[in-house]
Amino acid sequence: MADTILVVDDERDIRLTLGGLLADEGFLVAQASSANEALDRLDESVPALVVLDLWMGGSEEGFSVLSHIQEERPQVPVVVISGHGNVETAVKAVKNGAFDFIEKPLSADKLLLTVQRALDFRRLSEENRVLRRRSFREEKLFVGASASMRALLNTIEMVAPTPASVLITGENGVGKELVAQTIHSLSDRASRPMTELNCAAIPEELVESELFGHEKGAFTGADRRRQGRFDLANHSTLFLDEIGDMSLKTQAKILRILQEQKFERVGGAKTISVDVRIIAASNKDLLVEIERGAFRKDLYYRLNVVPLLVPPLRERREDIPGLSQLFLGACVEANRLEPKSLAPSLVEELRNREWPGNIRELKNTIERLAITTPGPVISSDPEAEGELIRRMTSRPKDGGPAEDWLALPYREAKAEFEKRYFKFQLDAHDGNVTKTAEAINLDRSTIHKKLNELEIKTDGAKALT
Ligand SMILES: Nc1ncnc2c1ncn2[C@@H]1O[C@H](COP(=O)(O)OP(=O)(O)OP(=O)(O)O)[C@@H](O)[C@H]1O
Ligand SMILES: [Mg+2]
Structure with missing residues (x-):
């Protein structure tokens, strides 16, 4: 997918020359002839880079575009064009976050070199950000020793490189989010971070504005224009967690995006096109929700192009030893503890538990054990043996x-x-x-x-x- 470069200059000739040069190099080019027009373009879609003339229409209005990008899209590099003898202004722009500047008269080589450097820089910093964001544990292998998880991993590998929508279902804590992240990481969108929205965690009346953004004045408190998750997820993946909690009205809008990849901001008339891959997850049985009239059938079928069911931990007990080791190692490292191991009797006991909270519960248990067991071998779980209750009910020594x-x-x-x-x-x-x-x-x-x-x-x- 070619990167789009937005060229902002009030001189038509310069726009055409730059546009031609960049198009020859295989970039898609968008143009704007004023700061206002640039802000509009930036709202419609996010370019990979902006080439910006600071001096337009007789003032330094380019700076308003620069500060807008710094605020709303800090990941988009800006290359500034400076006129003769205006180097101070260009330096000021670099101090304010521009990537670099090129001087007029423009040299094609210098321009292309700077653009390439800026794009490389952006890619690297984005990759860094993605790596930093994932916690140590998420970085580690996806544990899947059991037959059902191996089959799931195979499907993940097959579906990841495609743009197909994916619907992940499974009980609480089985690893739905990890599956979503894995699909994204294995896709050709992986260089951009996955955007997430937990539909259950935000009040229903705010979901739409979160997803689609809103125009200034769209509702009380909307004192400025705001971009939504669909904007942020452009050319990347949007993970809609707990989609079973989304209202029917929002479902209708999501359906349209799936069909047309188009939407409007709340309170806005302009149609915005995006390229977003959707991965949805739910711990509810959506077929039951459809029966209840709480979930749209058509949306279900759209999302469910590739259904992935993550089985509960009690149905894949073979994974318990591997997961326990993984979580123990991660916890020891994160808390700088002495190396510890799990006694085989404890592993056996962990294997036999029901784990209603699934992997998350197992992880919490292992972390608690690692932190509360002083020696190098963890041999039993006091909580499971009623030890904790005994400790809590006995009178403290101080009376x-x-x-x-x-x-x-x-x-x-x-x-x-x-x-x-x-x-x-x-x-x-x-x-x-x-x-x-x-x-x-x-x-x-x-x-x-x-x-x-x-x-x-x-x-x-x-x-x-
Ligand atoms: N196969 C796996 N290998 C290693 N770690 C895993 C695996 N599956 C899940 N985990 C870890 O277990 C924890 C819970 O997983 P996750 O958050 O993905 O579950 P979930 O299904 O989204 O939960 P919820 O329903 O509560 O949202 C996370 O820390 C995750 O990294
Ligand atoms: Mg989750």
């Missing part, structure tokens, strides 16, 4: 109160625990709900709801921040 809620019926125990927990956490964060939310990894709205439910009073001013 303080025992965890008395443990003796209550479940509902009351839960309420009591939650009450103490939220009070403790809020106190620890000066009553600030935002900080608390970040620290305990919950939405602010969930915390507010809980505080209401449990009738916990907060310092109103702080709690609202």
Whole structure:
């Protein structure tokens, strides 16, 4: 897929010359003759690079384009054109984030060299970013010793290089996101990062604006134009997690994108074309959702071009030893612990558990064991043996109160625990709900709801921040 270069200059001749040169080199060329037009072009699609004249229409209006790109699209390199004797301006632009400048009169060789360097630089920094973003564990091998996972990996390898939509289903924590990431990494879009949207994690009324972006003034609070995930995912992959939680209205729009690769921003009339590959995931059975009238059949069939079912861990127990080793090694390394190993009896015990939380639960268990076991061999799981409960119910040595809620019926125990927990956490964060939310990894709205439910009073001013 050829890279698009946006040439911004108010002089028609220069646009034509540059455009011709770049087109000869195999680039696609877009043009703009003013800062405003450049901003429009940038909203329609994201170029690989921008060649920008700073001095247009009698002022340095190129700078507004530069700062827009810095803010909204920092990954797009800008090569600045500077007129005779205007080197200071060009240097200022480089200080403000331009990749480099070329002086007029323009030399074709210098231009092409600079453009090539900028594109190489962008590719490298993007690759770096992708590598950095994946955690150490995600970098590691995809464990798949069992027959069902080997078959799944085969399908992944086959489907990855194609543009086909993929629908991944499976219980919580089975590895759906890892499957999506693996497909993306094995595809020809891998040099750009995969964009994600968890449809269950954001309020329904915001999903559309997240996906499609919005125009300034589209709704209360939309004080500026914003690009959505479809823009960000252009020429790459968009991972729609928990798609079963998407409203029917949004589903209709997604369907259109799948069919036409076109959409409009919320509150906008302009149609924007993109090239986005969709990978969706759900832990709900979408056929049941279709029966309930909560999921569109046509969308299901569009997404389900390649269905991938990730089996629960209890149906592929052969993977448990390998996964356990992987998570142990990663945890030891991340926490700089002494090397540790798992006793065969413990591995056997782990193999036999049901793992309702699947791989995520296994991972958490291994991490907890690695951190709480002092010696080099981890031989049993105290939590599984009721050890933890025993520890928690026994009176602390200092004679303080025992965890008395443990003796209550479940509902009351839960309420009591939650009450103490939220009070403790809020106190620890000066009553600030935002900080608390970040620290305990919950939405602010969930915390507010809980505080209401449990009738916990907060310092109103702080709690609202
Ligand atoms: N085959 C595998 N090999 C190694 N690690 C894995 C494998 N499958 C899953 N994991 C790890 O297990 C954890 C949970 O996986 P992931 O987040 O992909 O599951 P999920 O199905 O998306 O979960 P949820 O339904 O909760 O969103 C992640 O840390 C992931 O890296
Ligand atoms: Mg997930």
